Amino acid sequence: MVSALDARSSRVVSQPPTRLGSREDLRTIGEPTVVDPKIRCRHVDVFYGDKQAIFDVSLDIGNKEVIAMIGPSGCGKSTFLRCLNRMNDTIEGCRVSGDITLDGQNIYDEKQDVVPLRAQVGIVFQKPNPFSKSIWDNVAYGPKIHGLAESKPELEEIVETSLRKAGLWEEVKDRLHQPGTGLSGGQQQRLCIARTIAVSPEVILMDEPCSALDPIATAKIEDLIDELRNQYSIVIVTHSMQQAARVSQRTAYFHLGYLIEVGQTQQIFTTPRHRLTEDYITGRFG
Numbered sequence: 001m002v003s004a005l006d007a008r009s010s011r012v013v014s015q016p017p018t019r020l021g022s023r024e025d026l027r028t029i030g031e032p033t034v035v036d037p038k039i040r041c042r043h044v045d046v047f048y049g050d051k052q053a054i055f056d057v058s059l060d061i062g063n064k065e066v067i068a069m070i071g072p073s074g075c076g077k078s079t080f081l082r083c084l085n086r087m088n089d090t091i092e093g094c095r096v097s098g099d100i101t102l103d104g105q106n107i108y109d110e111k112q113d114v115v116p117l118r119a120q121v122g123i124v125f126q127k128p129n130p131f132s133k134s135i136w137d138n139v140a141y142g143p144k145i146h147g148l149a150e151s152k153p154e155l156e157e158i159v160e161t162s163l164r165k166a167g168l169w170e171e172v173k174d175r176l177h178q179p180g181t182g183l184s185g186g187q188q189q190r191l192c193i194a195r196t197i198a199v200s201p202e203v204i205l206m207d208e209p210c211s212a213l214d215p216i217a218t219a220k221i222e223d224l225i226d227e228l229r230n231q232y233s234i235v236i237v238t239h240s241m242q243q244a245a246r247v248s249q250r251t252a253y254f255h256l257g258y259l260i261e262v263g264q265t266q267q268i269f270t271t272p273r274h275r276l277t278e279d280y281i282t283g284r285f286g
């Protein structure tokens with residue numbers, strides 16, 4: 001297996017911000033590749049109009065791993081995350097280049113239908129965004145439009161299983177036909193996770209899923225992430241280093257649109273190899 005680092009070792013990184021000094025500073029340190037990746041990204045650049053937001057990022061997402069993405073505000077975490085299920089397609093003027101494959105298939109192929117892709121690679125946002133429908137309909141909606149249930153009992157089964165996996169069933173089983181928007185913030189976020197799970201995803205992207213939640217609701221989501229990783233690959237963006245340390249096996253540190261360092265979470269937090277990673281995790285930056 002050729003490592004992305006080897007593949008790019010002779011490459012000159014484009015447009016390094018001058019205040020960082022040496023161009024070497026912006027090359028990825030660590031091991032961005034894994035054996036048998038679920039998602040494989042190579043040399044990904046993202047532009048908003050003329051402005052480049054992501055620079056030559058190569059990174060694999062492993063099967064059934066939780067990988068955390070950390071870094072200062074504006075460093076491109078959300079932008080990179082949105083590349084993984086083509087959510088950036090919905091942003092006018094946003095252009096993605098490079099290669100991204102899911103199970104070896106190019107997700108940017110012109111024949112790729114984004115609707116099933118976004119079911120396969122689901123996303124949970126910072127702010128819970130349930131539909132203004134009942135709890136039951138929030139979860140049943142996706143399976144219905146994707147034709148995942150052949151009968152009402154089958155659909156009911158999907159709704160219950162998804163709510164159970166999201167750790168919400170016991171709290172809502174007696175009020176399934178009340179509005180999803182009437183739940184607490186933490187419950188709404190678990191409802192959004194249930195909605196994502198209901199369409200049988202393989203990868204779940206989470207963009208700061210706990211930043212609007214209190215510590216108890218956060219702990220519930222973190223426990224849930226731990227359980228979900230038996231079945232799914234999870235990519236979580238977080239500003240909480242404690243959270244990254246608690247839930248992830250690998251961590252990727254981004255800085256000004258570059259992937260600076262990636263490695264085992266424990267190594268990143270105890271013995272970071274790049275000065276920028278160290279500055280960030282010790283609170284000297286960002």
Ligand SMILES: Nc1ncnc2c1ncn2[C@@H]1O[C@H](COP(=O)(O)OP(=O)(O)OP(=O)(O)O)[C@@H](O)[C@H]1O
Pocket residue numbers: 048053071072073074075076077078079080091
């Ligand atoms: N829709 C957009 N249009 C234009 N520029 C954008 C857009 N979204 C993000 N950007 C720019 O791209 C860069 C990366 O932004 P992004 O939102 O990906 O960062 P982030 O790491 O997720 O930040 P935060 O931690 O604050 O959420 C920033 O310079 C931002 O201003």
Ligand SMILES: [Mg+2]
Pocket residue numbers: 077078079207
């Ligand atoms: Mg963001």
